[in-house]
Amino acid sequence: MSQKHYRICPFCEATCGLELAVDGDRVTAVRGDDADVFSSGFICPKGPAIAELHADPDRLRAPLIKRDGTHVEATWEEAFEEIDRRLSAVIAEHGRESVGAYLGNPSVHNWSLALYGRVFLRALQTPQVFSASTVDQIPKQLSSGLMFGSFLTVPVPDIDRTDYLLMLGANPFESNGSLWTVPDFPGRLKRMQQRGGRCVVIDPKRTRTAAAADRHLPIRPGTDAYLLAAIAQTLFAEDLVDLGTLESHVVGVDEVRSVLEGFTPRAVSETCGIDADEIHRLAHELASAPRAAVYGRIGTCTQEFGTLASWLVDVCNVLTGNLDRPGGALFPLPAAFSAGGKAGSGRGVRTGRRHSRVRGAPEVMGEYPCSCLAEEIETPGDGQIRALFTIAGNPVLSTPNGDRLDAALRGLDFMVSLDIYLNETTRHADVILPGLSPLETSHFDIAFPGFGYRNAVRYSPPVFAAPADQPSEWETLLRLTAVVSPDAKGAGTADLDEFVFVTNLQRALRGPSNIEGRDEGEIREALADRRGPERLLDLALRTGPYGDGFGADPDGVSLAKLEAQPHGIDLGELAPRIPDVLQTPSGKIEMAPPQLLEDVSRLSENIGRQADSMMLVGRRNLRSNNSWLHNLPRLNRGRNLCTLQIHSEDAERLALRDGGSALVSSRVGTVEIPVEVTDDIMPGVVSIPHGYGHDREGAKLSVARDRPGSNTNILADELALDPLSGNAVLSGIPVTVRAA
Numbered sequence: 251m252s253q254k255h256y257r258i259c260p261f262c263e264a265t266c267g268l269e270l271a272v273d274g275d276r277v278t279a280v281r282g283d284d285a286d287v288f289s290s291g292f293i294c295p296k297g298p299a300i301a302e303l304h305a306d307p308d309r310l311r312a313p314l315i316k317r318d319g320t321h322v323e324a325t326w327e328e329a330f331e332e333i334d335r336r337l338s339a340v341i342a343e344h345g346r347e348s349v350g351a352y353l354g355n356p357s358v359h360n361w362s363l364a365l366y367g368r369v370f371l372r373a374l375q376t377p378q379v380f381s382a383s384t385v386d387q388i389p390k391q392l393s394s395g396l397m398f399g400s401f402l403t404v405p406v407p408d409i410d411r412t413d414y415l416l417m418l419g420a421n422p423f424e425s426n427g428s429l430w431t432v433p434d435f436p437g438r439l440k441r442m443q444q445r446g447g448r449c450v451v452i453d454p455k456r457t458r459t460a461a462a463a464d465r466h467l468p469i470r471p472g473t474d475a476y477l478l479a480a481i482a483q484t485l486f487a488e489d490l491v492d493l494g495t496l497e498s499h500v501v502g503v504d505e506v507r508s509v510l511e512g513f514t515p516r517a518v519s520e521t522c523g524i525d526a527d528e529i530h531r532l533a534h535e536l537a538s539a540p541r542a543a544v545y546g547r548i549g550t551c552t553q554e555f556g557t558l559a560s561w562l563v564d565v566c567n568v569l570t571g572n573l574d575r576p577g578g579a580l581f582p583l584p585a586a587f588s589a590g591g592k593a594g595s596g597r598g599v600r601t602g603r604r605h606s607r608v609r610g611a612p613e614v615m616g617e618y619p620c621s622c623l624a625e626e627i628e629t630p631g632d633g634q635i636r637a638l639f640t641i642a643g644n645p646v647l648s649t650p651n652g653d654r655l656d657a658a659l660r661g662l663d664f665m666v667s668l669d670i671y672l673n674e675t676t677r678h679a680d681v682i683l684p685g686l687s688p689l690e691t692s693h694f695d696i697a698f699p700g701f702g703y704r705n706a707v708r709y710s711p712p713v714f715a716a717p718a719d720q721p722s723e724w725e726t727l728l729r730l731t732a733v734v735s736p737d738a739k740g741a742g743t744a745d746l747d748e749f750v751f752v753t754n755l756q757r758a759l760r761g762p763s764n765i766e767g768r769d770e771g772e773i774r775e776a777l778a779d780r781r782g783p784e785r786l787l788d789l790a791l792r793t794g795p796y797g798d799g800f801g802a803d804p805d806g807v808s809l810a811k812l813e814a815q816p817h818g819i820d821l822g823e824l825a826p827r828i829p830d831v832l833q834t835p836s837g838k839i840e841m842a843p844p845q846l847l848e849d850v851s852r853l854s855e856n857i858g859r860q861a862d863s864m865m866l867v868g869r870r871n872l873r874s875n876n877s878w879l880h881n882l883p884r885l886n887r888g889r890n891l892c893t894l895q896i897h898s899e900d901a902e903r904l905a906l907r908d909g910g911s912a913l914v915s916s917r918v919g920t921v922e923i924p925v926e927v928t929d930d931i932m933p934g935v936v937s938i939p940h941g942y943g944h945d946r947e948g949a950k951l952s953v954a955r956d957r958p959g960s961n962t963n964i965l966a967d968e969l970a971l972d973p974l975s976g977n978a979v980l981s982g983i984p985v986t987v988r989a990a
Contacts, residue, residue: 251273252271252272252273252278253271253272253273254269254270254271254272255269255270255272255713256268256269256270256283256286256710256816256817257270257300257688257689257693257710257713258693258694258695258708258709258710259293259296259297259300260300260359260360260688260693261296261297261299261300261359261875261879262294262296262425262426262875263425263426263427263428263429263430263431263698263701264289264292264294264426264427264431264432264433265288265289265431265433265695265698265708266282266283266286266288266289266292266293266294266297266426266433267282267283267285267286267288267289267291267708267817267818268280268281268282268283268293268297268300269281269282269283269284270300270301270689270713272713272714275714276305277300277301277304277305277689277713280293280297280298280300280301281293281298282297283817285817286708286817286818287706287708287817287818287819287820288433288702288704288706288708288818288820289433289434290433290434292433292434292437294426294872295872295873295884295885296872296873296875296879296885298884299879299882299884299885300688300689302882302883302884303687303688303879303882304687304688304689304690304714306881306882307952308671308672308881308950308951308952308953309670309671309684309687310669310670310671310672310682310684311684311717311720312324312325312684312720313325313326313328313329313681313682313683313684314672314679314681314682315328315329315332315680315681316679316680316681321672321677321682326719326720326721329681329683330729330730330733332680332681333666333681333730333733334733336637336663336664336680337349337637337664337666337733337734338733340636340637340663340664341637341734344634344636345632345633346374346375346376347376347377347378347632347633348376348633348634348635348636348637349374349376349378349635349636349637349638349639349734350376350378350379350380350623350626350627350635350637350638350639351371351374351376351378351379351380351638351639351640351641352380352381352620352623352638352639352640352641352643352645353367353379353380353381353382353640353641353642353643354381354382354640354641354642354643354644354645354648354878355382355386355642355643355648355875355876355878356642356643356878357381357641357642357643358696358697359695360642360685360688360691360693360723361692361693361694361695361696361783361787362685362691362722362723362724362727362782362783363641363642363668363685363723363724363727364696364697365696365724365783365786366723366724366727366728366750366783367641367727369727369728369731369746369750370727370728370730370731370734373731373734373735373737373738374639374734374735375734375735377604377613377618378618378626378633378635379616379617379618380617380618380619380620380622380623380645381617381620381643382620382643382645382648382649382876383615383617384614384617384618384619384620384621384975384976384977384978385552385620385621385648385649385650385977385978385980386548386551386552386977387428387429387548387551388551388614388615388975388976388977389550389551389556389557389559389560389972389974389975389977390404390429390546390550390551390560391404391615392557392560392599392601392614392615392974392975393557393558393560393561393564393846394560394564395598395599396561396598396599396840396843396845396846397561397564397834397839397840397841397843398831398832398833398834398839398840399596399597399598399599399832399833399834399835399840400589400596400599400833401599401615402588402589402697402700403581403589403831403832403833404429404581404700404701405564405567405573405574405579405580405581406429406430406431406432406545406579406580406581406582406701406702406703406824407430407543407545407578407579407703408541408543408576408577408578408579408580408703408823408824409432409435409438409439409442409543409703410438410441410442410703410704410823411541411576411577411823412442412447412541412542412543412577412578413442413446413447413448413539413540413541413542413577414447414448414449414450414535414536414539414541414542414543415439415442415447415448415449415450415542415543415545416449416450416452416532416535416536416542416543416544416545416566417449417450417451417452417453417459417463417544417545417546417547418451418452418453418469418474418477418478418544418545418546418547418549418550418559418563419452419453419474419546419547419548419549419550419551419559419981420451420453420459420545420546420547420548420549420550421453421457421458421459421460421547421869421870422435422459423435423436423457423458423459423462423872424457424458424459424869424870424871424872425547425548425870426872427701427703428547428548429547429701430545430547430701430703431698431699431701431702431703432702432703435459436462438703439459439462439463440462443464448464448465448535448539449462449463449464449465450463450464450465450466450467450532450535451463451465451466451467452467452469452474452477452524453466453468453469453549454468454469454470454471454549454865454867454931454932454935454937455468455867455869455895455930455931455932455935455937456468456930456931457869457930461930467524467528468523468524468932469522469523469524470521470522470523470861470865470932470934470935470982471549471553471865471866471867471935471981471982472553472554472555472865472979472981472982473518473521473522473523473982474522474546474549474550474553474555474559475550475553475555475558475559475562475853476513476518476521476522476853476857477518477522477524477529477532478544478546478559478562478563478565478566479510479513479518479558479562479850479853480513480514480515480517480518480519480529480533481529481532481533481536481562481566482506482510482513482562482565482566482569483510483511483512483513483514483515484514484515484529484530484533484534485533485536485537485566485569485570486507486510486511486569487514488533488534490533490534490537490569490570491503491569491570492537492569492570492571493568493569493571494571494575495571495574495575495826496568496571496573496574496828496839499828499829499832499838499839500568500838500839500841501836501838501839501840501841501842502840502841502842502843503569503841503842505841505842505847506565506841506842506847509842509847509850510850512854512857513853513854513857514526515527515529515530515533517857518857520858520860521856521857521858521859521860523932536566536570536572537570540577541572541575541576541577541578542570542572542577542578543567543572543577543578543579544563544564544566544567544572544579545563545579546559546560546563548868548981549867549981550563551977552868552977552978552979552980552981553972553979553980553981553982554970554971554972554979554982555849555852555853555972556972556974556975556977557846557849557972557974557975557977558846558849558850558853558974561843561846564579565841567579568839568841573828573839574826574827574828574831575826576823576824576825576826580824580825580826580827581824581827581828581831582699582700582701582702582704582705582824583705583795583821583824583825583827584699584700584702584705584707584794584795585699585705585707585791585794585795585796585797585807585819585821586694586699586707586787586790586791586794587696587790587794588700588794588795589700589833595832595833595834595835595837596832596833596834596835596837597833597835598833598834598835598840601613601614601615601845601974602614606618606619606622606626607626607629607631607632607633607634608622608625608626608629609622609625611971611976612976614974614975614976618976619971619976619977619978620645620649620650620978621649621650621651621968621969621971621976621978622968622976623635623645623649623655623658624651624654624655624657624658624968625968627655627658627659627661627662628658628661635662636662636663636664637662637663637664637665637666638659638662638664638665638666639665639666639667639668639730640665640666640667640668640669640675640676640679641667641668641669642668642669642685642878643669643675644673644674644675644676644876644877644878645675646659646674646675646946647673647674647675647877647940647941647942647943647944647961647963648876648877648940648941648963649963649966649968649978650918650963650966650967650968650970650978650980651918651919651963651964651966651967651968652943652961652963652964653918653919653964654918654968656674656678656946659675659678660678662678664680665678665679665680665681666679666680666681666682666683666730667679667681667682667683668682668683668684668685668723668726668727669682669683669684669685670684670685670687671878671881671949671950671951672948672949672950672951673877673944673949673950673951674877674943674944674946674949677946677947677948677949683726684720685722685723685726686716686720686722686723687714689712689713689714690712690713690714690715690716690717691712691716691722691723692709692710692711692712692783692784693709693710694708694709694710694783694787695708702824703824704820704821704822704823704824705820705821705822705823705824706818706819706820706821707791707796707807707812707818707819707821708812708817708818708819709787709809709812709813709818711813721743722782724747724782724783725743725782728743728746728747728750729743731746732746744781747781747782747785750786751777751785751786751789754786754789754790755770755773755774755789756770758773758789758793759773763793764793764797764799764802764803765792765793765799765800765802768800772800773789773800776800777789780809784809787809788808788809788810791807791808791809791812792806792807792808792809794807796821798811807819845974846974849973849974852973861934861982861984862984863984863985863986864900864934864935864936864984864985864986864987865934865935865936865982865983865984865985866914866916866935866936866937866938866962866965866982866983866984866985867935867936867937867981867982867983868937868938868939868940868962868980868981869895869937869938869939870939871891871939873885873886873891874891874939874941875941876940876941877941877942877944878941880941880942880944880951880953880954880957880959881951881952881953881954882953883953886953886954886956886957890924890957890959891939891959892923892924892938892939892942892957892959892960893923893924893925893926893938894912894914894923894924894925894926894936894937894938894987895926895927895928895930895931895936895937895938896912896925896926896927896928896931896936896987897927897928897929897931897932897933897934897935898927898928898929899933900933900934900936900987901925901927904987904988904989905989906925906927906987906989907925907927908925908926908927909924909925910924910925910989910990911923911924911925911989911990912924912925912987912988912989912990913987913988913989913990914936914938914965914985914986914987915965915985915986915987916965916966916967916983916984916985916986917967917984918964918965918966918967918968919964919965920964920965921938921960921961921962921964921965922960922990923938923960936985936987938960938962938965939959939962940962940963940980942958942959942960942961942962943958943959943960943961943963943964944957944958944959945958963980965983965985966978966979966980966983967979967983970983
């Protein structure tokens with residue numbers, strides 16, 4: 251007999267609620283959960299594929315150890331014995347700096363990895379940490395940290411109440427939002443327009459989002475910072491600045507006015523390819539709208555001025571009085587695991603506490619640019635990476651110049667991967683430790699409520715029991731912690747879990763929290779029936795902004811209440827949070843961080859620079875999310891999505907035909923790819939999606955291998971970075987294109 255189960259979709263940032271029909275050990279149907287308090291029944295094509303991922307025969311269900319160049323199944327005990335023996339030898343001979351770690355995008359979608367990955371990394375005691383953040387969003391987190399005091403304090407558009415939305419480098423029709431958790435963006439945009447609101451999209455390509463907007467303005471790739479600087483300069487020059495309620499909470503406005511003085515619309519027009527009168531119009535529309543928001547996403551991050559562009563988004567929001575204002579850009583308030591600290595003051599953020607060994611790239615958020623990983627493995631000397639952990643990542647396909655990294659991985663002394671697939675990266679691993687199916691484990695989103703269009707909290711219990719002999723990811727990470735930590739060597743999982751819990755509990759008891767000063771034994775007794783991530787979650791919920799404080803507020807939130815509400819608990823619309831949200835030393839919005847003002851000179855030096863080649867940009871598709879969903883049949887049928895999109899004028903000039911093949915070359919590589927001629931992309935620009943290239947020997951991805959696609963990151967130059975954040979330049983790569 252079929253039963254209904256409710257799940258939060260783990261495939262993208264929209265975190266939609268799913269309703270699953272289950273018959274025995276099979277999922278027979280997946281639809282949107284109409285009663286979900288956050289997504290209200292919305293679902294995209296990725297959601298139903300959760301059943302295919304659960305049943306995928308290529309998904310690993312037992313550890314693999316490489317013997318004589320071939321991966322063979324092993325027991326968990328054999329796998330950990332191999333790791334202990336070989337990793338301990340590397341550390342003993344070369345030190346802890348010889349061990350590196352890479353965290354992939356799916357680790358943010360798995361709360362076991364998100365919570366206990368931090369524990370493992372602290373135990374590893376290595377500075378050599380890398381992640382997918384530096385091919386994605388870290389410029390926005392850096393600019394937010396410098397302005398507001400925390401890397402996790404990022405404002406998002408209040409779309410359900412705004413009158414004017416200006417979007418740059420974003421395509422939420424395909425991404426479902428990014429650093430903006432907003433299910434059913436198409437429906438929300440339509441309702442905004444029906445009540446008289448307007449949306450303007452700035453993008454080199456006429457995306458589905460741009461086509462639905464009220465106006466689309468093509469922009470030369472990598473020049474968003476110029477456009478935003480000119481908008482801000484116009485606001486200053488034409489006396490359109492109105493800080494509103496922010497007046498007493500902002501410092502550095504005059505410094506920003508001074509540093510942007512030369513960025514007039516006429517000065518930047520040729521650089522960004524947008525007419526000066528149009529830039530002037532954007533500034534006036536933004537200033538005159540009753541409620542407005544500027545939003546920039548991956549196209550503004552993955553460029554050489556990524557941190558400046560991210561900063562200028564919020565500069566424009568502040569100057570028009572739209573930051574922290576209903577209908578403007580607001581700060582969500584998650585129910586658990588939010589940025590802590592005393593309200594209205596803090597230490598701010600620091601970067602560059604250390605620098606990478608080979609290139610000298612500064613650390614940001616505790617990690618180095620992933621573009622530096624290959625050179626850190628290749629280059630001899632003290633601190634050379636000789637052993638590597640990858641956690642839910644496929645950097646061979648997702649980081650710049652993947653061919654160089656692919657070759658570097660072959661030279662490691664030892665490699666361990668936590669992953670559900672034998673993919674293009676994990677094929678190099680000596681040991682692979684698989685995780686559970688997402689339907690065999692509980693789920694709670696750690697990060698994404700912090701970017702939600704609305705405040706809500708939801709929890710999903712497992713749909714199916716996990717295999718008796720397979721640990722959860724959090725248990726695997728604690729066992730690895732016992733292997734790598736000199737203080738926890740040989741400790742049991744239960745003892746380490748207790749240590750992690752007590753550390754979190756004592757932090758809450760010290761405050762600020764709603765249990766500050768309470769008796770530790772009382773709280774421990776209240777959580778005695780919990781373990782693992784559920785115990786950490788219950789503690790975080792009950793001591794969070796909506797929590798019951800372990801009896802202090804009987805109406806407050808707890809995990810027990812969430813378990814009784816399978817569709818989640820609605821916590822209401824976003825609301826103003828300044829000054830309480832600010833964690834800067836001044837307790838105010840720091841409009842003019844010195845690092846950013848200094849980098850404006852680099853922007854100024856490049857005014858008037860024109861590309862002398864074609865420029866490559868990426869693109870998203872609703873049926874894809876990086877490389878990790880390409881092995882699911884329902885997401886990989888239909889027309890080929892991995893094509894080179896090129897304008898008809900460029901295609902004619904280069905003798906390319908629709909459906910033919912092109913060779914695309916950059917400084918670091920060449921790919922051959924099918925041609926798709928379309929006037930939806932501006933002349934001089936070409937587009938290839940990322941995450942493809944499933945044609946390497948040793949990977950076991952049978953569906954993906956049938957349609958491997960071309961790996962666009964072979965063309966990305968690992969030497970091209972935004973110097974402030976270390977983020978890779980993936981938007982605006984100079985390329986040559988010719989017929990194959």
